[in-house]
Amino acid sequence: MTRRARITLPSLVLLLTLAFVWSLSVGAVKIPASVIINTLFDLDGDQQRFIINRSRLPRSLLAVLTGGAMALSGVIVQALLRNALASPKIIGINSGAALAVLLGTSLAPDLALAWLPLVALLGGTLAAGTIYGLSALRPMSPERLILVGIAVGLVCDAGVDFIMVTASTFEISAPLVWLTGSLWARGWQHLSAVWPFLSLLSALCLCLFFRLDLMRLGTSQATALGVNVRLERFVLLAIATLLASISVSVVGVIGFVGLMAPHIARQLVGGRHGVLLPTAMLIGALLVVLADATGRVLVPPLEISAGILTALFGAPFFVFILLTSRMETRE
Amino acid sequence: MSIELTDIRAGYGGFMLDQVTATIKAGELTALIGPNGCGKSTLLKTIARQLPLSAGTVRISGRDTAREPTKAIARQVAVLPQHPVVPPGISVGQLVGYGRAPHQNLFGVRSRTDQEKIEAALEAVAIADLRDRMVSELSGGQRQRAFLAMCVAQDTPYVLLDEPTSFLDIKYQYEVLELTETLHAAGKTIVAVLHDIGHAARFATNLVVMKDGRLYATGTPNQILTPELVEQVYGLRTRVYADPVTGSKMVSPVPNMQPSLGHETARTMCVGLD
Structure with a gap:
């Protein structure tokens, strides 16, 4: 491990811990950090404890898990496709999940919200499977996989647009909020449904x-x-697909994390996956925790979707990193 | 101990290697030569099992490569591709270390032997002082040596080089060719696709000449390199003479007599030169 990695990894762990505590503290009801620590370790009984344990703790844990998973998925996809613009989106996960959710809600308006994650998981993996299958018809090349991915993604997006234009506002408002990527109202039941899979796949x-190297x-x-x-x-593509699809299925499309986190990590610690993977995972977790917490701070008691904030804050930061570092754009 | 090719058919979409049968003897520095599109790179990639065989067999040291695990072949054959991918954020030392992958487990845990082979490879190719530099920051010549060092670290009896001198300045071309010669002298069997007949004549101990996907001729440069062969294979009239110092064959085109250019084209070029 290089010296930079020895500094970067612990710093990221520390930052993530701070962000996590902050995320438990902020929202429609502000809770001081001292109370949080008290609650986490001593279990006082009152309203704050209820908010933390019932709402903010599970959703912050979910942010950590899904942020890390999306970042890992991005690292895999970028390593396999050897393309700086590659992200889980390229293998069709976002568009596939979105189309499946909208199709599901418009075909079966009675579909319970609880089923959306499964529908999304199905859509994401189906789209990724289609892209992989079509690319594997001929000897596979990264370029062909990317182009097939873009084509399949566009077809799914067209379907999404069609449904959004033809459906009434009421029908699609709930899936639309879900699509922008939000941790609103995510609780222990969501966490318990995904954590075994996400932690196993991440591990x-x-x-x-070394295989990625x-x-x-x-x-x-x-x-x-x-x-x-x-x-x-x-x-590797199957692992990447599952990591991203499972994440999208519980928190919606939090764009950009799978693209940004690997790039930021590579600038910090270099290209060896032994350090790149954990670094990207921590950065992905940090991004989503911060986006979720910030979304609760800006206009309480309303919340701004984490997906909107990762794009809004992430993009300028991303450009800053690319412009200020010696980016290796050549293959 | 040799590479035996029997009735090979292989290739991309339209182009196929056609019934190539050849033996590349162990201990030789073999150059694959021929005009663009003759199939010499395809043949190399087929030997390296980077292209699937449609028919025929490739035997390396008597073992059918189609039946061997990829990792077992990688302990026999190292390959320098024509356009190596330069991974971002990887140092020279790390890159050379990847050469040990066929000798390691899934996690790339390095043994003492691995460490020694990596050091030896860095020394052999004289890039030990570059070990902490990023591969992406190197010049073309240094980069080619780094990838060559990876092949050396792989510690295989066979080394395949696909146009190792393309895109290099003349100084680095000779540097790479001389390194190749050193590896050959150290006992490795080397097969190199070369587009420069002069390089092939000077450095190779054995030539395999290809034309239109078929084997056209094999033999030592001094035996087979004649004006007739070059005209038949490349469609270019040349004189072939011995280098006054090294004695190796040199090929020089006969001026203004290129039969591949039509009369009109030749005249237009002359007008252009006025």
């Missing part, structure tokens, strides 16, 4: 750092170094 992904060298070189590229690419 698996962290273990595969080798895949990043390109198909020819990876093969020459003894990698069974077809098998490993399939396994």
Whole structure:
């Protein structure tokens, strides 16, 4: 581990802890940090305890898990496609999930909100599976996978637009809020549904750092170094697809995290996946926790969706990082 | 100990290698030459199992590569691709370390031997002082040496090089070719696609000449490199003579007699030169 990594990783853990405590503290009802610590460790009984334990603790934990998962998914996709613009979106997850949710709610208006996550998971994995299947018809190249991904994504987006234009406002308002990516009203039941899968997949992904190092060298070189590229690419893409789809299924489309977090991490600690993966995961978690908490602070008691804030604050920061660092744009 | 190709058919979409049968003997520095599109890179990629075979077999040291696990082949054959992908944020030392992957487990845990081979490779290619530099910041010549060092660290009896000198200045071309010669002298069997006949004649101990997806001729440069061969294969009239110092064959086009250019084109070029 390089010196930069030894400084960066603990700093990120510290920052994430602070952001987490802040996230528990802010919202329509402000709770001082001292009370939070008291609550987490001593269990006083009152209104604050209720808010923290029932609402903010699960949603902040969910922010950490899904933010980290989306970032890891982004690292995998960027390593496999060797493209700076690649993100889980490229393999169709966002558009597929969005289309599935809107289709589901317009075809079955009685569909309970509780079913949306499953519908989204199905849509995301179906879109990713379609893209992979179509790209695998001929010897697979990153370029073809990206172009097929964009094509399938556009078809899904067209479907989303069609439904949004033809449906009445009332029918689609709930899925629309969900689509912008929000942690509003997410609780223990959401967390308990996804945490085993997300933590298992994240752990698996962290273990595969050396495989990603080798895949990043390109198909020819990876093969020459003894990698069974077809098998490993399939396994890695499946992990990336599940990480992103499961995240999208509970928190909606929090755009940009899967694209930004890996880039920021690479600027901080370099390209070796052994350090890049945990760094990106921490940054992804930090971004979503901060976006969610900020969304509660700005105009209480209303909330601004985390998805809107990650794009709003993330994009300028992202451009700043790219302009100020020695970005390696050449392959 | 050799590479045996039997009735190979392979290739991208339209183009196919057609019934190529050849033996590349162990211990040789073999150059694959031929005009653009003749299939020499395709043949190299097929040997390296980077392109699937449609028919025929490739045997390396007697073992059918289609039946071997990729990792087992990677312990036998190292490959320098024509356009290596430069991963962002990776140092020279890390890159060379990846060469040990075929000898490591899934997690790339390094043994003492791995460490020693990496050091030796950095020394052999004289880039030990660049080990902490980012590969993406290197010049073309340094970058090519870094990838060559990765092949050396892989510690294989066979090394395949796909146009290792393209895009390099003449100084670095010779640097890479001389390194190749050193590796050959150290006992490795080397197969290199070269687009420069002069390089092939000077450095190779064995030539494999290809034309239109078929094997056209094989032999030592001194045996087979003649004006007739070059005209038949490349469609260019040349003189072939011995280098006064090294004695290796040199090929020089006969002026103004390129048969591949039509009469009109040749005249237009002359007008252009006025």
